[in-house]
Amino acid sequence: MRVIRAGIDTYQQPVVYMHRDCEICRSEGFVAMTRVQMQLGHRTLIATLNVVVGDMVAVDEVALSEAAWNALAPEPGVLASFRHPEPAASVGALRAKVFGERLDESQYLALMQDAVASRLSDLELAAFVAASAGERMDQGEATALTRAMLAVGQRLDWGEGLVLDKHCVGGLPGNRTTPIVVAIIAALGYRIPKTSSRAITSPAGTADTMEVMAPVALDLPAMRRVVEREGGCIVWGGNVRLSPADDIMIRIQRPLDFDSDGQLVASVLSKKIAAGSTHVLIDMPVGPTAKVRSEVAGAHLATRLGGTASAFGLELDVYRSDGRQPVGVGIGPALEALDVLKVLRNDADAPADLRERSVALAGALLEMVPGNAAGTGASRANEVLDSGRALAKFLAICEAQGGFREPPHAExxxxxxxxxxxxxxxxxxxxxxxxxxxxxxxxxxxxxxxxxxxxxxxxxxxxxxxxxxxxxxxxxxxxxxxxxxxxxxxxxxxx
The missing domain is CATH 3.90.1170.30 (Pyrimidine nucleoside phosphorylase-like, C-terminal domain)
Structure with missing residues (x-):
């Protein structure tokens, strides 16, 4: 069949569109939502079929969604062949998890390999996410899932020396401390290559906020150049593909609007370990309407994070913060970016709570460094902010990533x-x-x-x-x- 571009954004999910009267649909028994394997020369792709009943696609054409088109990059006029894909090897492990069984490392590896190869449909992945929620994934399984996510992605090696990082588990609107913390830490001469997610269940992720000020969709060589030049970066983790399996899980979790402790541990730590981090600070807001609702839940999650981090030799500390109310003034990418810039610029109307949290987190991260005295981190962070060194470093990072721009305003x-x-x-x-x-x-x-x-x-x-x-x-x-x-x-x- 002749390949054309559908021009439809299916958000990372490869989808192909065929007319219901095409010969392939009839001969192969393809119906809507069938998983099909597409062959284009030496390249293959497993995608979900949508059946067209109108005239958008001719009977001898197959239209590709943006995700499928970008994955295959077909030449004009190229022909593609189709067949039913082989059953995913991990289907047995998926069924076992749905029925409450505990999975081992080999089963999690098979699941992540099939997820990255698009051999599992979004419906099957949603079943896995739901089956792993609550207490249905124990500490050992979280570590096994982390190891599996690492195995199907890339890992960065920064050579000798410390590599610092911080992460917030989320659930607190406006808590956009990362750009400020990265600027402070990098201004003090430490390496902090920050890979961040886009929003999953929130109005803005760190990558969304940073993107209104500078490009974040850097590839691995570009990310490395920025870090080597400036000591730090703030880039979208989905583009560097350090943990592509986690990016797929995030795609599934977004419409479901939830994630589990076990998957959260694997999501966070797989990316931190893949990014080459040696010392990681976790910001954990705790409050009745935050992601972590109580001190008991916070202690449980902190234990899980610490246990998995220890299995990989990663130094990790958890900073529990007040999650009862939002931080800063703005909630949303550009509004949060405006708050970040006000703090960095030492504006008179800068949100005091955002500055205080950023200083506290930067201070706690500095005190994780061997040789740094306890109780001195916050004062060092304050000095870097007050002197303008943090602002200068942030702007330098933005320029290295492709250029700084002021955040837009809503109409x-x-x-x-x-x-x-x-x-x-x-x-x-x-x-x-x-x-x-x-x-x-x-x-x-x-x-x-x-x-x-x-x-x-x-x-x-x-x-x-x-x-x-x-x-x-x-x-x-x-x-x-x-x-x-x-x-x-x-x-x-x-x-």
Missing amino acids: FTADVTAGVSGRIAAIDNRRLARIAKLAGAPGSPAAGLATALRIGHVVQRGQPLFAVHAQSRGELAYALEYAATAAPFAVEEVA
């Missing part, structure tokens, strides 16, 4: 006001995040919301609680409609 904004006067008793992080996502974040970089209110603040009826930012009137309306009933701020009337 449409609207305030959501308090219905009663009183004191803010609680803030629902998840509802704030949902409002920002309904406004268009992270897909529309300038979208999201902005608020400086915190628990304990007193508000008057009619006072703005937060401002919604959107790139279209429709997204603004969606966010405002939800905000009208969601009530992310719990206001107690003051007697």
Whole structure:
């Protein structure tokens, strides 16, 4: 069949489109959602079939989604052949996990190999994610999954010396400390090659926020050049493919809107180990509407992270922080980037909580370095910020990654006001995040919301609680409609 480009973004999932009356569909018995193996010269790809009933595709054509097109890079007019793929070798392991059995390292390796080779459908991968949730993946399995993810990806070697890194487990809107921490650490002469994810369940990931200020889709040689030149970087991990299996799992988790402790451990540590890190600090916000809900859950996750890190000889520390309320003013890629720049520039209106968290995390990471005295890290981090050295280093990293740019601003904004006067008793992080996502974040970089209110603040009826930012009137309306009933701020009337 003649190959054409469908021009349809299926978000990393290879999809092919055939007319229902084409000879291949009839002879091979292909129906919608069938897994098909496509042969293009020496290149093969396993994809999901969508059947076209209109005239978008001719009966002698096959149209490729963007993910499939980019994977094969076909020449104009090329012909492709199709057949049913061999059953995935890991199907037995997948079924075993679904029925509650414990898997060993060889089974996890088979699952990750099949996932990376597209031999497992998104439905099968979703079943694996669900079967691994909660307490259904133990410590040993988390370590085995980490090892399997490492085996199917690439690993960086930075040679002798320390390689520092930090990671936040997420769940706290606006907690965009990474660019500030990287700038501080690199300005002090340490290596900190930071690979970050795009948003999974949040309105912005570190890569989304960084991308509004500088390119992040660097390949491995480019990433290495930046680190060798500036000591640090902030790049999207999906493009350097240090843990491609994890990128696939993230794709599955995003619409499901959850991940499990075991998979979170494997996700975080597989990328840190693959990036060549020797010392890693984990920021773990704990709060009733954060990803980690309680101190008990935090202790459990910290134990899992520490156990797996130890198995790989990785030095790891966990910094538990207040996860009851958002950090900074902005929630959404560009709004969070504005907060980051204000802190780095020492602006008078820079969010104090974002600066304090960044300094605390940078200080804790510095104190993990052998020979650095305990209790001195925060003061060193503050000095680097105050002197402007952190800003200079951040801008230098941006230039090395392809050039700095100022964050964009949304075209449409609207305030959501308090219905009663009183004191803010609680803030629902998840509802704030949902409002920002309904406004268009992270897909529309300038979208999201902005608020400086915190628990304990007193508000008057009619006072703005937060401002919604959107790139279209429709997204603004969606966010405002939800905000009208969601009530992310719990206001107690003051007697």
